[in-house]
Amino acid sequence: MKVAIVGATGAVGHELMKVLENSTLDFSELQLYASPRSAGLKLPFRGQELTVQATPEGAIDADVILASAGGSISKALAPAWVAGGALVIDNSSAFRYDADVPLVVPEVNGQAALGHKGIIANPNCTTAIAVVAVAPLHRKYGVKRMIVSTYQATSGAGQKGMEELLEQTHMQLHGKEATASVFAHPIPFNVIPHIDAFQDNGYTKEEMKVAWETRKILGDENLIISCTAVRIPTLRTHSEAITLELERPATPDEARELLRHTAGVEVRDDPEAKLYPMPLTASGKYDVEVGRIRASLAFEGGLELFVAGDQLLKGAALNAVQIAEYLQAQGALKPRAGAV
Amino acid sequence: MKVAIVGATGAVGHELMKVLENSTLDFSELQLYASPRSAGLKLPFRGQELTVQATPEGAIDADVILASAGGSISKALAPAWVAGGALVIDNSSAFRYDADVPLVVPEVNGQAALGHKGIIANPNCTTAIAVVAVAPLHRKYGVKRMIVSTYQATSGAGQKGMEELLEQTHMQLHGKEATASVFAHPIPFNVIPHIDAFQDNGYTKEEMKVAWETRKILGDENLIISCTAVRIPTLRTHSEAITLELERPATPDEARELLRHTAGVEVRDDPEAKLYPMPLTASGKYDVEVGRIRASLAFEGGLELFVAGDQLLKGAALNAVQIAEYLQAQGALKPRAGAV
Structure with a gap:
């Protein structure tokens, strides 16, 4: 073959x-x-x-x-x-x-x-990383509503994105001003809430991809999803803060147990030991790191979690x-x- | 005096x-x-x-x-x-x-x-920055539920936090490994979902401060608030993605108009012109930048917005x-x- x-x-x-x-x-x-x-x-x-x-x-x-x-x-x-x-x-x-x-x-x-x-x-990378963690929860507890804020690495714009971050960071540390070429604005020490083109509804295409693609992959057109997609000055690995409203209540312990037996997921969730998902540990890793699993303060019986997955690996x-x-x-x- | x-x-x-x-x-x-x-x-x-x-x-x-x-x-x-x-x-x-x-x-x-x-x-800095933008919306439309994800600068840990980012970034660009001292993990090109101490409910104190303090400032103990507080490799200015469920529906245009007449707020919201809140433009500025104002896909009649405020100024x-x-x-x- x-x-x-x-x-x-x-x-x-x-x-x-x-x-x-x-x-x-x-x-x-x-x-x-x-x-x-x-x-x-x-x-x-x-x-x-x-x-x-x-x-x-x-x-x-x-x-x-x-x-x-x-x-x-x-x-x-x-x-x-x-x-x-x-x-x-x-x-x-x-x-x-x-x-x-x-x-x-x-x-x-x-x-x-x-x-x-x-x-x-x-x-899309952001979707692939989120859906690995959310799918088993959806199957067992029924995700009704999903709110996502992303922390996306420059690798999402390819090799040239990472190079722009490294070169311009170096320039900025030496007092030189850098002009953005890959990104809409200089990315070193900055945050850019703009990935892909803006749509008529005020969301970017990147944000809509998370909604459209998560629904298609999970086969559930009723899933309510909203996303804010943000570029930050990291090299690899997209992180995501995810808030879930569930049809059937789940406890953090149940979610942790379920995710521990989920292929493609590494539960990294021991805050006292300073263990939670981070680009530093998730980069180069096949599994998506999932942690900060806690009972949602926004939705009774819901969950909040933080995921970090290598955008170039599971994300691509x-x-x-x-x-x-x-x-x-x-x-x-x-x-x-x-x-x- | x-x-x-x-x-x-x-x-x-x-x-x-x-x-x-x-x-x-x-x-x-x-x-x-x-x-x-x-x-x-x-x-x-x-x-x-x-x-x-x-x-x-x-x-x-x-x-x-x-x-x-x-x-x-x-x-x-x-x-x-x-x-x-x-x-x-x-x-x-x-x-x-x-x-x-x-x-x-x-x-x-x-x-x-x-x-x-x-x-x-x-x-708390994160609260002060959010509440300037959310308060007028709460007064006019009644915020029922508020979900916040933060993008917090190293200045939140003071001068030594900014120095650690700059020094360690320099080291990392020259292939040297850095050991974290101010932060729980190395911060250059990383994302750390851990600010202040973890509480029994799995949230950090920083996250709970946003909930406790926003309720006290707005004088509304019924406000449902959940926050994920995340440290990222920026120097100044905290950014926040905010999703609002409202009692009475608001359109993005109405919200923009209201916020344009709000003291302490600069509406920076023209995506086509690449104008939205960013640390690059909000740092050193007295006003909190508010943009990416759009109809929420998570809550009918609700709003989503992105804010950026200088943590050392309005935040302190x-x-x-x-x-x-x-x-x-x-x-x-x-x-x-x-x-x-």
Whole structure:
């Protein structure tokens, strides 16, 4: 089985290679694609050197294509990839809201992936991280209302986002003024309540994605969700403060117990020992850290929690690879007809 | 009239001097007090040099004492200051919850200050910043439920908090590991959901202060409030995402109009022009920036907003001086009996 990464030289592409290196996914060949200016670059993978190729206009000779080169490239090329027989696991927002494209977090709704028609969408990073923790609570207690405030890292804007933070922080520490280019305003020592474009309702698209995608993944159109998405000067890992109103009351102890047995979650919740989710500890980790679990003061019987998940891993690369692993484990990932 | 600052060499003390320099408060003398190791230090004020004295054990010969040297010093010494005839405006949490101590944000409940018995408490920074924006909405629409997530600057831990962020960021950029001393964990490029001590209910004292103090200032014990307080790597200005359920529905336009005519508030709310509250623009500013005002997706007829206020100013020094200014304007700030 052949796997291809489109967007191999970006921040998520880099993580896709690292995750694939340690993945149980059974494949015989990895192809790397990126923009023409990266063509010829050699990247190490499992002791070999793989050469990056320019992404072709048409079909790609691979069984699974992990696409992470942005929405416009996915939109333009994915139909040709599918026509060529590949399964596309797409990290962009291009197809997430299409009714016939499953939006999948394997621990939560892996089964939905089985019904794909050639494209499976990987959710927005903020959504993927939240939903791992919220899904088991929703199943057991029925989430009625969910209020989310995010603390999002610069990695959400890719490698160049992290570079802008590091470079401009360095400049600012040396008394030089920095002009923002990736972000709307200088990000060092600042907070920017603006991620993605503003919509007519005053919410950003990032905020609406959390609402739209959480409902689709949990399969519950009645879920009331509101989000404030905020960029802060961190490198990796998105953190989120989540307040939940529940149909059936839950105690923090019950929630902790349930989450301790939830795949993809690490309960990190011992305040007295100063253990709670943080980018410092969650970065580079596959599991989403969940902590600060407490009885909500806003909703009787509800819960409040704090989560931190590596945006480049569970929020992107890891989840994409896990979708492929899930399908293979279900016997639903087969080489293309005609291919070996 | 004589004014004294206790804790003159701290971050808030520094801001108290700057605010007093430009204040309309009519006073003839400013005395500076700090710990013995700062005694003798000379600080500039209105073209003069003032000498810092060691805080005495007993009474201070001043009419108004602006105390910002921490809760234990206020607790220990304020009774003697009051017995000596001074009015104490205390920045610590020592007396905030005492029934006979008014907790005052002049724009909101200035009148409460008139009933003081020698001590007036300055609210917690996060509360002061939120309440300036929420109070007029509460008066007009009746806030029923308020959910707050904070983005708090290192200045909340004083000068040493800001220094730890700057020094450790510098170290980290040069590949050196830093050990936290002011904060529970390294703060550069990190997020710490832990400010002040954890309480039995799983909330931190900082989070509970927002609930307790907002209720006291707004004079509404039925207000439902829940807060998640989070330290982030910024220098000054606390930001807050606030979700409000209202008794009577409000539109964002109505709220914007109301807040445009609210003292202490700057409506900064034009997303298309990339105008919204941020530490970058709110730092050093007297007004609290309020923006991202939108119809709540969580509560029909409710509102969501984002605020940013300089923690050292409206969150501390400015509010304390404004209390004195308010009392003087009301003719309620008189030199002590026997004093000139």
